Amino acid sequence: MKIVVCVKQVPDTTDVKIDPKTNTLIREGVASICNPFDEYAIEEALRIKEKLGGEVHVITMGPPQAIEVLRNALAVGADKVYLISDKAFAGSDTLATAYALSKTIEYIGGADLVICGKQAIDGDTAQVGPGIATRLGIPQLTYVSKIREIDLEKKKIIVERLLEYGREVVEAPLPALITVVKDINEPRLPSLIGIKKAAKAQIPTLTAKDINADENRIGLKGSPTWVVKVFTPEARGGGGEILKGELNEVVPLLVTKLMETKFIK
């Protein structure tokens, strides 16, 4: 079983600053971490490997310093890691990034299962995982909170998806791509021995050419997204009313109000 995990290095804060001119994230001077959701993705891959055997490959696209997240992946037990880094990727939006990652997965020989975090905490788009699946032509199962079963013989996977209104159980053929939520596991810490190995490892860098990327589909050229403005919407004022009092008083009041607004008849 070969599992490829896609991870992203992100600024270590949920309170990132935006450059007012370009409307993109200001990354200078902010410490970097592995996108938290991606740590769950790595952990799930390791658990599957421990159960079913196989290999875990971790890939990241980013500047040279993104190598740090790959070292951490090696320290916890990833078998192979690749840094995809090239000036030609600069300015890639989610479309171009998903394309580059899918080309990388093809370049390293494909995967039985691709795992991503549900979204990155800097951009919060949740688009790259599904984008990769689309380009690879494999099914996507997003917001996975549990893997119920992986059947290597019948080549299928059954998962639970965590949705707003409940859980959904879905089966899909392999290869497939899943994106995971935090409920799925508790990521492990690396051991000192793992760290020692990872710190010494030579990590290969792949360029746009290496992965046979079409130069018109990466970087600014391949990125049709225009960020007009990034902002936190104002909290909606007013609205809502909280009824106070004993149950036997509030319930009739609620019913009256609902009838007034014609929600119930």
Add this chain to the structure above:
Amino acid sequence: MALDFDLTEEQQMLRKMVRNFAEKEIAPVAQELDEKEEFSYHLTRRMGELGLFGPFVSEEYGGSNVGYLSYIIAVEEIARIDGSQAATLAAGNSLGISPIYYYGNEEQKQQWLPDLCTGKALASFGLTEPNAGSDAGASRTTAVLEGDYWVINGSKIFITNSTTDISKVCVVQAVTGKREDGRNELSCILVPNGTPGFITKTMHGKMVWRASNTGELYFQDCKVPKENLLGRRGDGFRQMLATLDGGRLSIAAMALGGAQGAFELALKYSKEREQFGRPIGSFQVNAFKLADMATEIELGRLILYKATWLCENHRPFSKESAMAKMFCSEMYHRVANHAVQLHGGYGLMKEYAVERHYRNQKLLDIGEGTSEVQRIVIARHIGVPGRAL
């Protein structure tokens, strides 16, 4: 480039990992363990799983062989959150593992180190006696060779990690005869817990390190095979002094990490707490305290890392380790004091971690050689007349 303050990639990753562990797994339970005087088997095992026992031990015995500075960084990061767990780790390594690793023969190393390095077992270092504290050469515990056995009689006190369910062996310093100059011949002997005649009693009611295990040990005609001698007969005092040189680095690391933790709590609180309409940290008298704390911590880190560097590079480091131990523990004292002061009344409440720092600090001025003893060591190294006693 002769002077280099950069940590290696490995050391930076290690610091991050230990910090994560301490914040996620120790911080939530530290206060309760302290309150209940409860030794945590779980956290000890976790520290073992992460490879924090035996960082200076070679891989063939189950260590990770990442060097002494990495070990110091690990202790620092645990102590930043909790002194008790740092004590379990530092004593387990510096006093438990290290004498066996450095002075044990192949068989002894094979027998004990693998379990000690995974945190499955703990070894303790039995030096202090009721009547031999700072004057550790005045041990009265005796070991007499009778046939193929050492027969040990005497007692030890304040021995860290000696009475838990996973305490497997104690390195006991005992008088094994008289030297030619008329002084006592001291040797170290490995005494497995559970040996008939080896009686252990857990000590309770400590002000400091309440979740760390401390024991009183009694030896009553306790017989162990003569092969349990550690190193050569008569080498006990030298082994003990060398063990303490290394141990002092880890005590200094506990002080440095503790000071760092107390400082961070104080800085945070000084930004949040408002009085007279302003954050208290904006009053100059408080800002200056924080500036002093930050400066002293930086200085402590410099002397400790230098002493550790000397140790790692096999240079003499006894003077510098005494300086680091003395300076860092006394520095932690000042920092913890300021940190509580900045917290006002809340700093005296157990809910606030700074309260634990204030108590735990005191042990570091006393254990593994009091501040006075460190000054004796330093004075001798700088060549004062006489023996500074």
